[in-house]
Amino acid sequence: MNKQRLSRLVVHAALVLYTCLAVGPILLILMNSFKSRKAIFGSPLSPPSESTFTLVGYDSVLAKADFGLYFVNSLTVTIVSLALVLLTGAMCAWALTEYRFRFNAVIGLYMAIGIMVPIRLGSVSILKMMVGLKLVNTLTALILVYTAMGLPLAIFILAEFIQQVPRDLRDAARCDGVSEYRIFYAVILPLIRPALATVAVFTMVPIWNDLWFPLILAPGRGTQTVTLGVQQFIGQYVTDWNAVLAALSLAIAPILLLYVLFSRSLVRGLTAGAVK
Amino acid sequence: MSDTVEEAALPRVDTREATPWTTYIVAFLAPAAIVYTVFSIYPLIDTIRLSFYAIDSAGESHFAGFGNFITLLTDPHWAGPFWNAFRNNIVFFIVHMVVQNSIGLALAVLLSLPALTGRNVYRTLIFLPTMLSVVIIGFIWQLILSPLWGVAKGFLNAFYLGGLFAPWLGLDGTALVTISLISVWQFVGIPMMLIYAALLNIPEDLVDAATVDGANQWHVFLSIKLPLILPTLGVVAILTFVGNFNAFDLIYTVKGALAGPNFATDILGTFFYRSFFGYQLQPGSPTMGATVATMMLIIILVGVLAYLFGVQRRLRHHLA
Amino acid sequence: MAEVSLKGVSKSFGTVEVLKDINLDVEDGAFVVFVGPSGCGKSTLLRLIAGLEKTTTGDIFIGGRRVNDVPPAERKIAMVFQSYALYPHMSVYKNMAFGLKYAKAGREEIDQRVRQAAETLQLTPYLRRYPRDLSGGQRQRVAIGRAIVREPAVFLFDEPLSNLDAALRINTRIEIAKLHRALGATTIYVTHDQVEAMTLASKIVVINKGQIEQIGTPLDLYHRPAKLFVAGFIGSPQMNFVKAKIVGADGGLTAKLDVGGEVRLPPAPAKAGDVVTLGVRPENLSDQPGGDFRVAGAVDAVEHLGESSLVHMHLDDGTVVVVRTPGDSAVVPGSRLTASAPLSAVHAFAQSGAAFISGGVASTNTSDPA
Numbered sequence: 013m014n015k016q017r018l019s020r021l022v023v024h025a026a027l028v029l030y031t032c033l034a035v036g037p038i039l040l041i042l043m044n045s046f047k048s049r050k051a052i053f054g055s056p057l058s059p060p061s062e063s064t065f066t067l068v069g070y071d072s073v074l075a076k077a078d079f080g081l082y083f084v085n086s087l088t089v090t091i092v093s094l095a096l097v098l099l100t101g102a103m104c105a106w107a108l109t110e111y112r113f114r115f116n117a118v119i120g121l122y123m124a125i126g127i128m129v130p131i132r133l134g135s136v137s138i139l140k141m142m143v144g145l146k147l148v149n150t151l152t153a154l155i156l157v158y159t160a161m162g163l164p165l166a167i168f169i170l171a172e173f174i175q176q177v178p179r180d181l182r183d184a185a186r187c188d189g190v191s192e193y194r195i196f197y198a199v200i201l202p203l204i205r206p207a208l209a210t211v212a213v214f215t216m217v218p219i220w221n222d223l224w225f226p227l228i229l230a231p232g233r234g235t236q237t238v239t240l241g242v243q244q245f246i247g248q249y250v251t252d253w254n255a256v257l258a259a260l261s262l263a264i265a266p267i268l269l270l271y272v273l274f275s276r277s278l279v280r281g282l283t284a285g286a287v288k
Numbered sequence: 289m290s291d292t293v294e295e296a297a298l299p300r301v302d303t304r305e306a307t308p309w310t311t312y313i314v315a316f317l318a319p320a321a322i323v324y325t326v327f328s329i330y331p332l333i334d335t336i337r338l339s340f341y342a343i344d345s346a347g348e349s350h351f352a353g354f355g356n357f358i359t360l361l362t363d364p365h366w367a368g369p370f371w372n373a374f375r376n377n378i379v380f381f382i383v384h385m386v387v388q389n390s391i392g393l394a395l396a397v398l399l400s401l402p403a404l405t406g407r408n409v410y411r412t413l414i415f416l417p418t419m420l421s422v423v424i425i426g427f428i429w430q431l432i433l434s435p436l437w438g439v440a441k442g443f444l445n446a447f448y449l450g451g452l453f454a455p456w457l458g459l460d461g462t463a464l465v466t467i468s469l470i471s472v473w474q475f476v477g478i479p480m481m482l483i484y485a486a487l488l489n490i491p492e493d494l495v496d497a498a499t500v501d502g503a504n505q506w507h508v509f510l511s512i513k514l515p516l517i518l519p520t521l522g523v524v525a526i527l528t529f530v531g532n533f534n535a536f537d538l539i540y541t542v543k544g545a546l547a548g549p550n551f552a553t554d555i556l557g558t559f560f561y562r563s564f565f566g567y568q569l570q571p572g573s574p575t576m577g578a579t580v581a582t583m584m585l586i587i588i589l590v591g592v593l594a595y596l597f598g599v600q601r602r603l604r605h606h607l608a
Numbered sequence: 609m610a611e612v613s614l615k616g617v618s619k620s621f622g623t624v625e626v627l628k629d630i631n632l633d634v635e636d637g638a639f640v641v642f643v644g645p646s647g648c649g650k651s652t653l654l655r656l657i658a659g660l661e662k663t664t665t666g667d668i669f670i671g672g673r674r675v676n677d678v679p680p681a682e683r684k685i686a687m688v689f690q691s692y693a694l695y696p697h698m699s700v701y702k703n704m705a706f707g708l709k710y711a712k713a714g715r716e717e718i719d720q721r722v723r724q725a726a727e728t729l730q731l732t733p734y735l736r737r738y739p740r741d742l743s744g745g746q747r748q749r750v751a752i753g754r755a756i757v758r759e760p761a762v763f764l765f766d767e768p769l770s771n772l773d774a775a776l777r778i779n780t781r782i783e784i785a786k787l788h789r790a791l792g793a794t795t796i797y798v799t800h801d802q803v804e805a806m807t808l809a810s811k812i813v814v815i816n817k818g819q820i821e822q823i824g825t826p827l828d829l830y831h832r833p834a835k836l837f838v839a840g841f842i843g844s845p846q847m848n849f850v851k852a853k854i855v856g857a858d859g860g861l862t863a864k865l866d867v868g869g870e871v872r873l874p875p876a877p878a879k880a881g882d883v884v885t886l887g888v889r890p891e892n893l894s895d896q897p898g899g900d901f902r903v904a905g906a907v908d909a910v911e912h913l914g915e916s917s918l919v920h921m922h923l924d925d926g927t928v929v930v931v932r933t934p935g936d937s938a939v940v941p942g943s944r945l946t947a948s949a950p951l952s953a954v955h956a957f958a959q960s961g962a963a964f965i966s967g968g969v970a971s972t973n974t975s976d977p978a
Binding site for chain 1: 310312313315316317319320321323324326327328329330331332334335338391394395398399401404406410412413414416417419420421422423424427428429431437438439442473476526530534536537540541544557560564565574577578581582584585588589592
């Protein structure tokens, strides 16, 4: 009995230790972003107190960088890409699983290539294409690229879920004379909602956090995303510790909020994605 | 089962007016296929094509066969940095495989212990860094490890290890490993979650049977759990591989495109970026950039194929 | 070989009490079956005996030794799981040898024991195969083989037949019975199927909602169920229950059925005004007139099974009654039928569920749990 309790204690100790290691640095930044410069350097590990609390960093950031714009850009790109991935991905997954036709497997395999091969490697050509299409420094370019990036895995996962929808439902609808489009829209989509939520999660996070494509395709002032904006801002104001910490905290906040609200499905989504 | 019997008995009869199935197929497939092909596959193929061309000083491009590749691999101007980046990438990968995946495994095992209070809380918190952007993570650690701020040094001092402190990120010898560890710190959540899910998949019954048979916790892990999660460990390995050889964001954030000090943190991703966009003295070259990208593609493909045929084949999926 | 004894055992998971005050003894070499509906706690009880769970209160003795704190591997038990729990990544041979590795048996001894068990279960040709290549019945035998090889003092079976199809179930049931006769080991077997219980057990323990309802031999439970629950659980089709009230208690008891009619019962501990339930098994009811117990109703359906017929009828107050008659029945659905039975087939249960008349005789309730 005692040995078991001891080993349990050790387990918890290890987990607590690692959790502190995982969360500590983030808390440190958040905490210090609210402190005066003297306090940041003088007592970095203590939380902001009455005397050391300050918002000077935030003022600085919001004055020098248009965080609101970055945020709107990130949101736009992420949401539109997500919507496109979910809709076209579900349609494609539906076509692949429902209709038996000769090239079914081949097309399936073709779409799946993108899962393993990183799209970034084609950036040289992508940039050339965007220049040709006059889409450089537009959010549209990002949206198109992210949609292409998110489709393979989304299709793979959605196809698995769609296969689980009982055949009878679709056959019954067909017998009723319902058009294929309506079947997809009114029968299938609602039934795979959990899958759509899962796919949404693991599609969304990499898009929001991506640095590469905003850097290469849309680095202009008006189209910077939060990730790129933070990177540029900090690079520029690296000695203004208050501003730097504030900028980081502002970047952390939306994801942290999202995470706290939806942690369960977020984690489930990301696991599901990678397992497949 | 009954499904197939019915299908065999009743041919697919379209009883409505003649919209052939093909219209539907195309209608549903087209949007995704088009976007994917145009922005994902075509660029890759075009990049490969581009790597066979060279642009001369007049700005004219001409077919160069394998010339670019030979330059990349042998010309001291290119080969040096390339092999350096490649070597660094391997170190980067090894650190991840060894540190990230063993810690991930250990955490997954701990989290999957029966009746663990607070399991979800631990899991949620430990996974937090993975959710954040690499940029954020990079800067956070840059600050923490900065000798100016002194947080890291102060922390070590508390354990009387202050003497060990050095500006690791700034030193040739330690920068690469330090950045690798930062990346490990961020992404431990992924192998942790994958292996955790795999461990949960193992039926309780098997553990019970092994317990009755006389195995203790440790034996159960080695003889029962580990063999059954090998496929997942394989997936983790290949994901790590592809992810590492594609990495860029962290190094760019912490060290910039030059991946200093002295290219000590240069990996294929940053090398690719520079060859394409150019830096300081050397203008970017789309064809050389394409060549580097093609090399990276080849390396990744070799790894993936090796995994698919070497490892995956061998690993039998024992659980349904 | 060893006896198993439980004294005052109870088990709670958090605030949910799953087993309450269990007391029972299993003799050395007996084949005891724990039977009861799903969720009654029988599997939990088995796991307590195995050591996979710890008791909340009470003591467990195996072979005279108190094993509460002894881990499963040292209790000299072997368990056959409902899902067989075969290690999918090991061959049949390795599956059976696994436990012996930890018992520190030598290579040759392991080999000999495994081959012997394989012989007994006709598994020798499959030793090199993997569980996924075996049929359900074969996997079942490997699971049993794994248990035999350990040469335990007590065999524990947790619903081993529920995953098999009907025909295989009957065959394997017989195999298990033969095995028990051959090995003579103490066996505790859990099932929800009362047919398995009736055919395999030397003693049955009926469990309901975490408590022991009755312990007895199969025929004991059939002829003299001590509780309403046991009466309704054992026997298929289920015993018919008709509500009644005791109206007279002079000499013998007179019970007036709610649907009408009276039955004269022998003297027993019950008084006028008591609300009781009378029970008669379908096979004891006849469609011929003349009997101490009579009920009349409308026939809903007649099922012809060939060797017997089941007449389903409902009495005027809606109570469903099933009559089993030998051979083909001439009864027609829609007609009215009077079913009757002799006094020797009548059971009477008090409102508490306890039987006070069993088979027409005042019950002495000796089969109550200790």
